[in-house]
Amino acid sequence: MQRRLGMMTFPVYVLLGLILGPSGLHLSAPPALLFKICAAGFLFVSGMECSFQGMGRHLKVVLGISLGSFVIPLALGLFVAPLFQFEDFVSSWVFATALSVSALPVIIQILRERSLLNHLLGHIIIAAASLCDIAAWACFMFVLPQEQQATWIWSHFPVLFFFLGLLWKLFLPLPGLFLRNIEIASRWIFAPIFFIGIGLQLNIWKSFNLWLALGTIALAFAGKIIGGLLAAKLLKLPKQEAWIISVALSARGAMEVLLAQLAFHSGLISEMWFTILVIMAIITSLTAGPWLRYLQKKPA
Template sequence: MVSKLSSIEVLHFLVIVSVVLITARVLGEICRKFKQPVVVGEILAGIIIGPSLLGTFFPDVFNNIFLSEPRAYGAFDGLANLGIILLMFVAGIEVDLKQIRSQGKQATSISITSIALPFAMGFGAVWFFHDYIFPVPSNDRLIPSLFFGTALSITALSVIVKVLIDLNIIKTKVGSLVVTAAMVNDFLGWVLFSIIIKMMDPGKGDGSTVSILVVLLFALFMVTGGRWLIDKLLGLTKKHISGPGGIITVSCCLCFLGAVITEYLGIRGVFGAFLMGIAVGDSKHFSDSTQNVLHQFVMYIISPLFFASVGLRVNFATNFDLTVVSIIVGIASIAKIVGAGIGARASGLKKNESLAIAFGMNARGSQEIVLGIVALQVKIIDERIFVGLVVMTVLTVLIAGPLMKYYLEKHLAESKEPAEVDIPISTRILEQPEVVTTPVTIKG
């Protein structure tokens, strides 16, 4: 049995948590003041207090805080990984299956084309130029190619909701379509990534194929019959356990259970937590007030620890490769903007509306970073590529709002149409780490 942490190790653990949380929250609030997503400040906090800056210029201070007691840092890393699980659980809660169905043809068109083209270009870039991008030549190009295609094709639901709220256009036709298409992106992206992780198992072959099918069946169950079972369970919880604490307790237990199931099936627990979040968020017993309590804890305590830990894992100064960053940012942005734009135009939207949607769908965020960390841990990618993914995330977030605003104003000026369109919007759309202090409930 592993011995418990010593007194000095507990002290270092508390110091690490305090330093990381304070720095992440301060920089997050600074970004909020400048109308930028909080997650950008949280990532920058990790870069500043991590090996990139503090470790380079004040190595003794960095070593004393983070490296002098390895088991203390290991405990912090475990806490940050718990943050990933809870973060993706909350992300799943935001996916509103009713809204996805109600938006119909237009959202489906935008979502499919905004996934297909980035996936194809990301896959092709690695497949044909693997040895140029990766430092070690390899004959096994399939898994890295699939990962690149998936990582470059997902839109960050939480980021784009924040952008739409800041621009005051979340109730418009454009805002509704972007949110719905981003929901579909999230779900399909995690299904694809779960398959990629399973393909990395040493025991490939028929067993792996069966496991992938089991995972897909589990995902199908969770968005169908599983939703009904969880709704009944939460109803019993509400009846027999007083206060929102009972619902939160059972919901978090379900989150961890979902993570256990998918880990047992051979993929990462974040996917199970995401699926469980979809089912829990769909329940009529999971109220907005309950979601608010869970949201506040995850997004302002656990989530900052995770995003700051991104900067602690890699030295961004020594692993910054301009060629790799340029390839990732270029392929991700061009393919996503063109793909989403084509889908929007094909669904009947006008040129400037389509461009506004395209730049909105180009916003990346927490999902890409979670995927990147998982891929780094299982050695699909190296540190240079991880740094490139983080840089791509930050840049696409920064340009999404201004360009959406520009093209929407241009569209309104040309068409003289009113800004508001009476389209039902989900009451479940809340922000993730990039959000304002209180979650937003939006009614159509």
Template sequence: MTDSELARFFLSLVLLLAGALCGGHVFERLKMPRVIGEIVGGIVLGPSVLGLVSPEAQKWLFSGFPAQGALLSAFYWFGLVLLMFTAGFKMQAEGAEGSGRMVAAQVVGGLMIPFALGYAGASLFTQARLGDPLAFQLVMGIAVAVTSIPVISRIFLDLGLMNTPFARNVIGAATIQDVILWTVLAIATAVQHGDSADAAGIGRVIAVTLAFVLVALFVAPAVVRALRRRVFGKFSEASLTGYTLLLCLVFVATASLLNVNIVFAALVAGLVMARFSSRHLAAVRQHIADISIWFFVPIYFALVGLRLDLAHQFDGSLTLFFIGASTAVKLLSSTIAARFAGVAWARAFDYGVAMNTRGGPGIVLASVAYAAGIIDERMFTALVLASILTSLATGLWLRWRLVRSPNVFELAGNVGSTGYERPSRQPANARTTINEAAAAD
């Protein structure tokens, strides 16, 4: 690589990070999720805006020499891995509480039914399929069922709802959903890569994936503790940060060798690290989260926006049909499930809207499925836009509900044996300090 090529590469990184941070700041000031602003920053720098104004400048900045695409792709994947690694911390921290009855209802209504309908309805979108039919069906099922923990958590935090049982129920259900759906995505990518051509092959993929999870969650922590005692001794906080990132990369590299999806492996690594309760590790996780969400993750989301070519890849009918159909399925099934759990229709609709927030996980799904060759660029664009619009809709809806009635969520509590909600013992405007580990918001 020549000096001029190296200078151009660093300039592209500067522009991507600056665009993402500026866009995120503007959207945060507008009380909207940062992730949308970070993507918009990439869209402005990409073929959708800069490419229309000055195609030569856009090409010179981001694809001016052969190796530049590979270098930016490395940042893309590293940002995605760190996003999922830190997301594992947050899942463990925020998914622990909630009404068992409501969480179970939302797992059925927000996961099983939407996934089944998305899987069955994949044939309606076959024009956007590139890869294996089964992998495509699995991806479409996930696309309809996914809920964003980071974005909905940030919305709850901004609105002062984080300590309400309503928020705990939504996050608890979304945590269970996402763990299951990331497992399914790992299977889908394995199918796409030709690791399973028949029922026996699919069984092997599932067995390897589950074995990886079981070893990671139940064997890896003991191995880590043993290595610390016998090999490394005591860690400083700085060195522990390095070893924690090393553990993440070990998980990702091992998963790659086993043909397990690396994004899923990074999530599992985060879940493993969340099981260590040391106060030193809590600080280390925060250090990693800080550098991730303010450097690598914004570059990742900016690159997502950079890859969107709305002038040539946007299929209006496909996008509108997918967003409308998937939203209707998710909203109705989650609302009806909440109603069966014993809450009033108005509160049940709140659950439906909250569970329909696709956010960062929806964008990650689009990225992984597109990179694996499962979906084409039109469906990639549709999935990203669906994630953006549903996140905006949730924030606007919950804010409007609070404007109309500031105390509307004070009774959005756990469902008791009578089938009615019990009032929360904590004020609805109480704020809690969230580990911003997964800030895909």
């Protein structure tokens, strides 16, 4: 499914949007309705991709890793939010949630490239990333605007498709032909339009703070690495496996970008923070693969 959206693909789409948008050629962003439809399609497939293989026999490890990899970054984000110019709970919560996301589609691609996808360690990482994704979207829905019922439904509509895809996979197995068609649509229609549209909305010359961006990237790595390593230590996992799990879960990727976009359009974060979170998603995704390569070559 979305695993075919490779580690490098979504940054390329965002970069193309940057070139075409206000950071480059100043072309207009796509219509809001088209944007929401593509976001919903992308999230639906992402929900269907969530995997819990290996959870039955290794439930304690999966739950422990996902808890450490989600709660520690969330707590760290809430703690430092006032230092990062967040003055209210809602924006602080969005920032903390963004630090807690793990991008399942990117992680699957990274694990495939490192020949870990079909190993027990890969199954544990994918299951933990799935739980982190579900927890992040549940936390995000908690702070979306709810002033009016119609507004609530419209603002939640893309996010609801993530849970719809998840439930559909669990309880209503789909025919193979339909799955192949929706995979193709997600790869060649939903994802390109969505991520190019993200780039079209970014103006890195107008709304960017280098020091806040560097601080956010450092926090993004620190939260996932510390949380993963602490959980792995409590679970008595080997040191090399603990590092591989923690680094793999640090990739934010497409899910982070989508969360930032929805938060920005819901008025929960500023344009500057929208830009910073997208850049953080790209950096953490591009870094995870080479870091895992180094860890695998390093003697246990």
